[in-house]
Amino acid sequence: MTGFVSFVGSGPGDPELLTLKAADRLGRADAVLFDDLSAGPILDHAGPEADLVGVGKRAGRVSPRQNHVSRLLVDYASAGQRVVRLKSGDSGLFGRLEEELIALREAGIPYEIIPGVPSAVAAAAQCGIPLTRRLTARRVQFVTGHDTNGRLPQDINLAALADPSACTVVFMGKRTFPALLAALCAHGLPPETPAILAEAISTPAQAAHRATVAALAERLAGEIGDKPALILYGPLAEIGVGFD
Numbered sequence: 001m002t003g004f005v006s007f008v009g010s011g012p013g014d015p016e017l018l019t020l021k022a023a024d025r026l027g028r029a030d031a032v033l034f035d036d037l038s039a040g041p042i043l044d045h046a047g048p049e050a051d052l053v054g055v056g057k058r059a060g061r062v063s064p065r066q067n068h069v070s071r072l073l074v075d076y077a078s079a080g081q082r083v084v085r086l087k088s089g090d091s092g093l094f095g096r097l098e099e100e101l102i103a104l105r106e107a108g109i110p111y112e113i114i115p116g117v118p119s120a121v122a123a124a125a126q127c128g129i130p131l132t133r134r135l136t137a138r139r140v141q142f143v144t145g146h147d148t149n150g151r152l153p154q155d156i157n158l159a160a161l162a163d164p165s166a167c168t169v170v171f172m173g174k175r176t177f178p179a180l181l182a183a184l185c186a187h188g189l190p191p192e193t194p195a196i197l198a199e200a201i202s203t204p205a206q207a208a209h210r211a212t213v214a215a216l217a218e219r220l221a222g223e224i225g226d227k228p229a230l231i232l233y234g235p236l237a238e239i240g241v242g243f244d
């Protein structure tokens, strides 16, 4: 008997941002394999009998290898279980979804993908701004601030990231932002470009700090803390507010 895997985007952390489909699949799952950022009260939506298995991958910590996670998924589903693979935000954004899909395909296991609220979208909402400011932000772009070794990726498009008409959201970028900013300024990004550091959005630890990109890089060169964070910069609306 073959089971079934639902890839579920958990949203940024607040269980009220789960979709109805996500809550339904969690409630009917025999096993839930979850990342660190999808833990906490979101797991309360799983049934009392469900196996809850943490497979978190967080920067700077020892984490299960990706092929181990794929193997676990295949093993649970091959045993006939209904499995939820819970990933933060939307599973398809910097979530290493493809590796797990390939493993399931190769094992002949059926699956579905249920989208979630991306943390970048939730951050803009929480800060009270649109991601695309009318007439000034012509584009929005999501970029990762680190490669598989935790370093600034060498193949990022610096000209696009220095485009003053784009709103940019950097994922996993706290550690590398000072180096990124130096490269961006060399490509013409003004150091006074507005920026927001949005941390642990939609959780009790959330905070948002408004600054210029230059001031933010200086702050992050000193202390980065351990909260998950996004850096937004570009033609950001001025109406939004920071909060702690």
Ligand SMILES: C[S@@+](CC[C@H](N)C(=O)[O-])C[C@H]1O[C@@H](n2cnc3c(N)ncnc32)[C@H](O)[C@@H]1O
Pocket (backbone or CB within 6 Å): 012, 013, 037, 087, 088, 089, 090, 091, 092, 093, 094, 095, 117, 118, 119, 120, 170, 171, 172, 173, 198, 199, 200, 201, 202, 203, 228, 229, 230
């Ligand atoms: C592996 S990526 C996954 C992104 C996720 N799939 C999404 O759609 O938001 C993890 C990174 O997403 C960002 N992130 C996820 N949840 C967040 C939150 N609640 N607040 C701020 N940043 C968050 C951080 O940059 C974090 O390091």
